[in-house]
Amino acid sequence: MPVLARLRRELVFAREAAKMLRATRSVSPADPTTVADLLERRADRTPDREALLFEGRSYSYAEVDRATNRVAHWARFRGIGRGGVVALLMENRPEFLFTWLGLAKIGAVTALLNTNLRGQALAHGIRVAAPDVVLAGAELAEALDTARPHLEAIPEVWVSGAKTPLAGANDLDARLAIESDARPRRELRDGMTAASNLFYIYTSGTTGNPKAARFSHARFLQVTRGFIAAARIRANDRILCVLPLFHTAGGVVTVGMALGTGATLVLRRKFSASAFWRECREQRVTVFQYIGELCRYMLHVPPGPDDRSHAVRLAVGNGLRPDVWKPFAERFGVGRILEFYGATEGNVALMNLEGTVGAVGRIPEWARRRTPVRLVRFDVEREEHVRSDDGFFVECEPGEVGEVLGEIPADPRAPLGRFEGYTAEDDTRKKVLRNVFREGDAWFRSGDLLRRDADGTIHFVDRIGDTFRWKGENVATTEVAEVLSTLRGVREATVYGVAVADHEGRAGMAALVVDDRFDPDAFYGEIERQLPVYARPLFVRISGSIEVTGTFKHRKVDLVREGFDPRRIDDPVWFRDDQAGKFVALDCAVFDRISSGQVRL
Secondary structure, eight states, X not given: OOHHHHHHHHHHHHHHHHHHHHHHHTOOTTOOOOHHHHHHHHHHHXXXXXXEEETTEEEEHHXXXXXXXXXXXXXXXXXXXXXXXXXXXXXXXXXXXHHHHHHHTTTOEEEEOXXXXXXXXXXXXXXXXXXXXXXXXXXXXXXXXXXXXXXXXXXXXXXXXOSSOOXXXXXXXXXXXXXXXXXXXXXXXXXXXXXXXXXXXXXXXXSSSOOEEEEEHHHHHHHHHHHHHHHTOOTTOEEEEOSOTTSHIIXXXXXXXXXXXXXXXXXXXXXXXXXXXXXXXXXXXXXXXXXXXXXXXXXXXXXXXXXXXXXXXXXXXXXXXHHHHHHHHHHHTOSEEEEEEOOSSOSOOEEOTTOOTTOOEEOOHHHHTTSSEEEEOEETTTTEEOBOTTSOBOBOOTTXXXXXXXXXXXXXTOSSSOOOOBSSHHHHHHTXXXXXXXXXXXXXXXXXXXXXXXXXXXXXXXXXXXXXXXTTEEEOHHHHHHHHTTSTTEEEEEEEEEOOTTOSSOEEEEEEEEOTTOOHHHHHHHHHXXXXXXXXXXXXXXXXXXXXXXXXXXXXXXXXHHTTXXXXXXXOEEEEETTTTEEEEOOHHHXXXXXXXXXXX
C-alpha cells in the first residue's frame, strides 16, 4: 500500500477508534446513573416518539415507561427490592423488555433464562441465579414445568399472558392491571451505581451447562454508547431485532442502540429467513443485528423482489464468515457491515471499523501497546499456554494463531477492562490468568483462537476445544467448515474432532445438511483440491439439521459424544477411503475394521 494511502487509513482508523473510546470511557462504574435513569430521561425528552413496534402494535417511549412502572410496583408488592432476583423465561415480546426495565427501576436483577432449555439444564439455570421469583411467558409454561422435578426448592412462579395460569402459578397480567403506572420513587435507587448488577446473562452452553454471567448497568451503558458511536445510530433509525432478547446481541446491543438515541426498536418474536427482507421493507428498517448463520440462511432462500427493495443502511453483528460476507452484501445491497468480536462476560472488544471482509477488527502496531488485548501462544495438543524460559506467556508473532486475552485493571473503578465474573465464584476464577507477562498482573482468558496479520488485521479462527490436532497439525474447525459450506450441494456444515482407537489426536468429522445437488464423489474431489490432507474430514455425517444454541452457534457436544459409530447414529455416515479415492458408506463392519486398526488412516 502506498505511503499516503496507508497514512490516510491510519488517520481514519484513529479517528473512529478515538470516537468509540471516548463514548465507552464516559461511563464510570462509580456513576449513579443506571439504565432505569436512561429510560426515564428518554421518556421525558421524547414521550411521543415511537419506541417499540411488535406485531403491528406500536408503543411510545411514554407508554414503555408506564408499562415498566407497573412491573416495578408489582415487584415491590412481592417484596422484591434492591438486589433481589427475578428469573425471566419468555420469548421475544414487549413484556420481556417491560419486565427487566421495571425491575431495574427498583434495583432488582433479572436472570435472562435461555428459552431453548428444558429439564435439568433449565433447572440448572434457575438454580445458579437463586431467584426470589420465576416469571414465565405462557408460551413457555410447559418448558418451565419440565424443570420443576430437578429443583430442590421451587421458587414462586408468576405467568404472563396466560388465560389459565400454570398450575400453582400466579397470574401476572391480572396483578399488573391493578398496579399504578406512576413512576416509583427515584430514592429507591439511591446509593446504587452503574457497577450494580442489571442482568445475569447466560453463556451459550456449546460445551455444557450455561454459566450465569454478571452484567452491570455500566456494561450495558458502555456497550450501548460504543455501538452507537461505531454504527452512527440516529434518532430516526429503525432497528430490527430478530435475535433472542435473553442474549447480549439482541437484548443489549439492539435495545441499547434504540434506547440511547431515541430510535425505534422493531422487535420480532423469531427470525424468518423467508420473511426477513419483506419485513425490512414494510417496517422501514434501516439497521439490523445479525449472527453469521442468519446471513447464510438468507442466502439459501430463492431470490425475490424484496431482496433490494429496502432501506437498510447497516448490518451489525458477529460471526459472518468470508464465504458468506461478499455474496450476502452483493445480493441484498447492504451498504455497510459492521462486524465485531466480543463475549457477554468478556473484557475484550474488537470492531471491524474498516469493513475488511472476514475480519473482526484491527489493532495497528502503533496502537498495540496502548490496547490491553494480546494474542498468546497456545498448545492445542497439550491444551496449555506456551511459556518462555522466564515462566511468562509468549505473545504471538504476526500470522500466528493464539488465544486472545484481555488485561483486567487492578483498580476496580477503572472504566474499561473490568471482568464482572459469574454467579459461581469457581467459574470466575477459571477465567482469570495471573502472572501472564509480569508478576501480579491479571488477564481474562477468552477461550478463542484468533490471528493477527502483519498490518494488525485480526481474524477469528476457532474456539479452544473445537480446534484439534491430527497428523501433527492443528485443524481449525471453523476454517474447514467455511470451505465445506461453499461446496456444491452443502447447505450447512459443522466440523469437529472425534477419537479413533490407537491414533493420536482426533480425526476430522463433518456434519452436513445437503440438498439434492450433493454428490459424495464430487465432494471428495473438492476437498482434495481445497484442503490440506490433515484437514480433510475423515468422516461425514449427513443430517437433516444441525442443533444450534439460542444465538445460532452450532452445538457440537452431542455430535462429538456420538463420534462416528453407526450403532449410535441414525444419520447416514460416510468414510473417506483414500485408497479407493472416494467416500464409502460407513457400516458396522467398516467401523469395526477402523477401530481394530485394520484400516490405515
